[in-house]
Each structure stands twice: as C-alpha cells, then as structure tokens.
Amino acid sequence: MAGGWSKYTDKVDKYCPKNYEPLPVVLEKGEGVFVWDTNGGKYIDMLSAYSALSHGHRHPDILKAMSDQCEKLTLTSRAFHNNIMGDFLEKLCNLTGFEKAMPMNTGAEAVETAMKAIRKWAYDVKGVPENKARIIAAANNFHGRTSGAISMSSKAASTTGFGPLLPCIDIVPFDDARALEAAIRPETAGFIVEPIQGEGGVIVPSDDYFPAVREICDRNNVLLCIDEIQTGLARTGRMFCFEHYGIRPDMLTLGKALGGGVYPVSAMCADDEVMDVFTAGTHGSTFGGNPLAAAVGIASLDVIEHENLAGRAAELGDYFIGRLSGFADSSIKEIRGKGLLIGMEFKVPKAHEFALKLLKRGLLAKDTNAATIRFAPPLIIDKNTLDEAIAIIANVLKN
Numbered sequence: 001m002a003g004g005w006s007k008y009t010d011k012v013d014k015y016c017p018k019n020y021e022p023l024p025v026v027l028e029k030g031e032g033v034f035v036w037d038t039n040g041g042k043y044i045d046m047l048s049a050y051s052a053l054s055h056g057h058r059h060p061d062i063l064k065a066m067s068d069q070c071e072k073l074t075l076t077s078r079a080f081h082n083n084i085m086g087d088f089l090e091k092l093c094n095l096t097g098f099e100k101a102m103p104m105n106t107g108a109e110a111v112e113t114a115m116k117a118i119r120k121w122a123y124d125v126k127g128v129p130e131n132k133a134r135i136i137a138a139a140n141n142f143h144g145r146t147s148g149a150i151s152m153s154s155k156a157a158s159t160t161g162f163g164p165l166l167p168c169i170d171i172v173p174f175d176d177a178r179a180l181e182a183a184i185r186p187e188t189a190g191f192i193v194e195p196i197q198g199e200g201g202v203i204v205p206s207d208d209y210f211p212a213v214r215e216i217c218d219r220n221n222v223l224l225c226i227d228e229i230q231t232g233l234a235r236t237g238r239m240f241c242f243e244h245y246g247i248r249p250d251m252l253t254l255g256k257a258l259g260g261g262v263y264p265v266s267a268m269c270a271d272d273e274v275m276d277v278f279t280a281g282t283h284g285s286t287f288g289g290n291p292l293a294a295a296v297g298i299a300s301l302d303v304i305e306h307e308n309l310a311g312r313a314a315e316l317g318d319y320f321i322g323r324l325s326g327f328a329d330s331s332i333k334e335i336r337g338k339g340l341l342i343g344m345e346f347k348v349p350k351a352h353e354f355a356l357k358l359l360k361r362g363l364l365a366k367d368t369n370a371a372t373i374r375f376a377p378p379l380i381i382d383k384n385t386l387d388e389a390i391a392i393i394a395n396v397l398k399n
C-alpha cells in the first residue's frame with residue numbers, strides 16, 4: 001500500500017480475517033474533529049465511527065472521567081455491586097424517560113437484549129404460547145452482526161452462509177405502515193425498527209409513518225422497539241430521533257455515542273412491564289454495567305447535555321444540507337437526513353470512488369451503499385470546519 005503503510009496493513013492482512021474493507025489510510029492520532037495519519041497527514045473526520053464519536057476524538061471530560069475511574073475500580077462483574085452503575089442507569093433513565101435500563105457493551109448486544117425481552121414478554125405478559133413468539137423487522141435494516149440481529153436482516157451479504165437463522169421473524173418493507181399491520185399475527189410480540197435507516201443509506205421515513213406504527217402497535221398489543229444505536233443521543237438534532245415523529249417507543253436501544261468514543265457502552269431501555277421479565281440468571285454480561293463503562297457513560301451524557309450537541313446538530317445539519325443542495329449537480333439524485341446524519345445519493349453507484357477522492361483531499365467519509373455516501377461528523381464540529389469540509393466536497397464534485 002502507498003504511504004509506507006504496508007508495514008501496518010500487511011500484519012492486518014496476515015492476522016485479521018477480511019471482514020472489512022477499510023479505506024487506504026493508517027491513522028495514529030485524533031483530537032476533536034480531526035485525525036492524523038502516520039505521515040502527519042490531517043483529515044476532517046466526517047464519519048465519526050458511525051456516530052460513536054459524536055463527542056469528537058478524546059473529549060477531555062470523558063478522558064478525565066475514564067482515567068479517574070481507572071485509578072479506583074474498573075471491573076467487578078455483576079457478581080458484586082459497584083458504587084457507580086446505579087448513578088449511570090439513573091441518569092440514562094431520567095434522560096430517556098424509561099423506568100429501567102439494562103447495561104450492555106456493544107450495540108448488537110443491546111439489540112439481542114431487546115429481542116430476548118420481547119420474546120419473554122410475549123410468554124409472561126401477552127400470553128403467546130411457548131416458543132411461538134414472533135418479531136417483525138423492517139427490510140433494509142441494520143441491527144448488528146450477531147446471529148439474532150442478522151436473523152432480522154434482508155441483506156444477503158449479512159445472512160448467506162450463516163443459517164439457520166432465528167425462526168419466527170417477519171420482515172416488512174420500511175416506511176409502510178400497512179405492510180406492518182398486515183404482518184401482525186396473534187403471536188407477534190414486537191416490532192424492531194430504526195427511526196432512520198443509517199447503514200441502509202440514511203433512509204428517512206415519511207412523517208406519518210411512525211405515528212401510524214405507534215397506533216398499530218398499540219391496537220395490537222405489540223411492543224415498539226426503536227433502535228437508536230446510530231441515531232440517538234443528539235445525532236439527528238433531537239436527543240432521540242423518535243422525538244421528530246412525536247411518538248414514544250416501548251423499548252429503546254442505545255450504544256455507540258453512549259461510550260463517548262472511548263469505550264463500548266450500550267443499553268436497552270424500557271418500563272417495568274417489559275424489564276421485569278428478566279430475573280436473576282436469565283440475562284447478563286460480564287462487562288455490562290462495569291464501573292469504567294458507567295463513568296464513561298455518565299461523562300458522555302453530561303457532555304451531550306452541557307454542550308447542547310442536539311441543538312448544534314440541528315442547526316449545523318440544516319446549514320450543511322442547505323449548502324450541499326446549493327452546489328449539487330446533475331450527478332446527485334438526493335441529499336437527505338436529519339441533523340448531522342446526512343446521505344448524499346448519486347444517480348450511479350460511485351459513492352466508494354467519491355470517498356476515495358475525499359480521502360485524498362483530507363476528508364474521511366464512507367459509502368453506506370453503492371450510490372450513497374454518509375456524512376456524520378462529530379457533533380462538536382464548528383461552522384468553520386464544516387465550511388472546510390463543504391469546500392472539499394464541492395471541489396471533488398466539480399472535478
């Protein structure tokens with residue numbers, strides 16, 4: 001690889017399975033909105049680890065909370081109590097408005113937790129006959145890479161060769177409330193859905209979709225679980241994306257930005273009626289709710305609130321979409337998104353090639369499908385840096 005990078009990438013090629021196709025750059029340093037490669041080349045990070053770096057790289061308050069906690073206690077497992085997990089969950093519950101939160105680590109685990117809760121609620125509360133509970137998911141979703149999460153996937157690359165998948169999953173088109181209603185059977189216990197499909201290409205549903213979904217789930221006694229692992233915690237200009245649609249889910253999955261860009265922290269949030277299905281020994285995680293995760297989680301939520309990241313995302317997102325739309329040429333099919341989660345779709349599948357050109361000019365972004373490139377910078381980005389990014393995008397488009 002160019003840039004003298006083969007000394008790093010050869011080892012990765014040798015020792016790591018080829019389950020990713022990273023862009024050709026080797027990074028060694030990050031601060032705020034910027035990252036540097038091993039040759040000193042500077043880049044604006046316009047992907048922010050798929051929204052996990054909403055606070056920017058190495059936010060000082062989060063690093064301090066982390067290192068202070070490292071001086072005291074990092075891991076207990078849930079075999080014992082620790083003195084900080086309660087504070088973290090209280091903060092998360094106050095913010096989300098749910099009665100309880102189950103602490104986990106990665107996004108996919110939060111989704112697994114939701115799937116298990118839905119099934120157990122089906123038997124314990126709804127009265128579905130044992131082993132018959134059904135879950136509905138939306139086509140073109142992304143909920144993670146575990147066997148449960150991929151069982152809800154409609155993407156062949158995610159599922160082929162990994163069967164048998166979980167049974168009793170029904171997949172309906174996204175943004176189609178009638179299809180959801182038609183798919184509901186007496187055994188249906190939950191509908192798991194993203195409020196904007198991030199990995200699917202930044203697909204924003206019509207305004208009346210989620211109100212209709214809420215009403216259908218209520219009428220059929222089906223739990224509505226919204227996966228805000230990518231969209232949540234200020235990314236779309238509101239603390240949670242579901243606020244845009246004027247509804248509340250019954251269950252919420254969070255991850256990515258909950259870990260402040262430094263540590264994996266996720267959670268599934270719901271009220272007691274759902275959460276009480278979990279009793280001792282029915283679910284858990286060695287690392288879930290560990291003291292370090294709790295300290296990082298508290299600091300991450302504090303920063304989101306104190307720095308008004310939702311307000312910034314709303315204002316700068318509108319500005320960004322406006323500027324992009326201003327210079328979009330005939331090669332662009334659509335520019336869409338909410339807050340600072342923005343997709344630019346080309347008429348032809350050239351998003352990867354576009355990302356490579358942006359990289360050469362000092363901007364990191366990645367194609368989310370063949371024709372769509374996603375821009376999701378850290379929410380701490382300032383207008384000047386955003387203008388710099390916009391100038392690079394305009395320049396690549398022109399050339």
Ligand SMILES: Cc1ncc(COP(=O)(O)O)c(C=O)c1O
Pocket residue numbers: 050106107108109111142143144145194198199227228229230231255256
């Ligand atoms: C909506 C959504 N759910 C779940 C996940 C999985 O999260 P993780 O990669 O932390 O397991 C992702 C990751 O991109 C996501 O975007």
